[in-house]
Amino acid sequence: MALHLKNDALMCHMFPSSLGPIAFKWFNRLENASIHSWDKMAETFVSRFITNIRRPKEVDSLLSMSMKDSESLKNYSSKYWELYNEVDGCSKEIVVKTFKLRLAPSSKLRQALTRRLAKNIDVQTPHDDPLVIKPRIGDSDVKRVLINQGSCSEILYPDLFHGLGLKQFDLQPYDAPLVGFSRESFRSRGKINLIVHTGLISLDIKFLVVDVPLPYTTIMGRRWLHRRKVLPSSLQQKLCFPTDYGIMEIKGDQVTSKQCIMATEEKDGNPGDTYEPFEPCEELESILFSTDVDKYFKIRRGLNLAERSELINFLVSNLNVFAWDPYEVPEVEQKFIQHRLNVDPQSKPVQQRAKRAAPVHAKTVQ
DSSP states (O other): OGGGTTOHHHHHHHGGGGOOHHHHHHHHTSOTTOOOSHHHHHHHHHHHHOOOOOOOBOTHHHHHOOOOTTSOHHHHHHHHHHHHTTBSSOOHHHHHHHHHHTSOTTOHHHHHHSOOOSSOTTSOSSOOOOOEEOOEETTEEOOOEEEOTTOSSEEEOHHHHHHTTOOGGGOBOOOOOEEOTTSOEEOOSEEEEEEEEETTEEEEEEEEEOOOOOSOSEEEOHHHHHHHTOEEETTTTEEEEEETTEEEEEEOOHHHHHHHHHHHHHHHTOTTOOOOOOOOSSOEEEEEOSSOTTOEEEEETTOOHHHHHHHHHHHHHTGGGOOSSGGGOOOOOTTTOOOOOOSOTTSOOOOOOOOOOOHHHHHHHO
């Protein structure tokens, strides 16, 4: 028949001779004049008798599988990975977590995988870093997401707004003003609902779009934390939340958190920023009490002669309590001020070996 592929009439005439009993019965039940070409015949036949194509399974099928108490780990593992190969679009993180959670409770492997470490070795301590995570918002993995328990709203900043391909017509009107930590108020461009994925659960969250230049892409506030029943910890750099299969964790990105802090400090300390100098609330005059012109007092101008004389005598008689140079202060209590190095106090100090310079360099230094 391959020699007559372009002859539709001959192909249709020879086609019934290649059919089995069931297919031939189907062929005899076709309506008259329902087939006008060989392509139509082939399409109708395939749509009726296609049975060998396997549809991909959903992620839920992995959650329905569990290891029995009497089942061996090898048998469970082979069945699990055989099922995993039939699942379409499943991330590695979900695969690992579901494999671990569906192990038998008495399995030594599960006990070893779920054992909590006494110390989080992934966190650099000591630190004052905020909690920054990488969730999935919509169809994109989003970086620089700040977890802020002090915010009652979820905020979306311009970088992420444009990065997700959103436009102004995608926003809904929102007229209520927003108030910042310094009591300044500003208005948002509008609100938009986006899907936030955490683990196996997704929530529809309302975001307020604000045109404020910050290093963060978005802020997740108390509304999302409470709806998701999230327990955040900036100290441990992670957040935990309950699921039907146990407690799941999302680790924070401490490196990105430090980068955001540095970007904020650089912006606040921009040399181009101008500040108005503070003016004294009243006129002052300088009073010298020695031959050193750098040592003087400033008192209010306009005092009467008796008050001025009494104040100057009092200051001069108590010169021992004043200091014009840091080296004049013999000791300062640590409660007042102290310097601290940002190092781990439990780390063992290491003394480097002495390095000797070359004679030519040593002579130059001397």
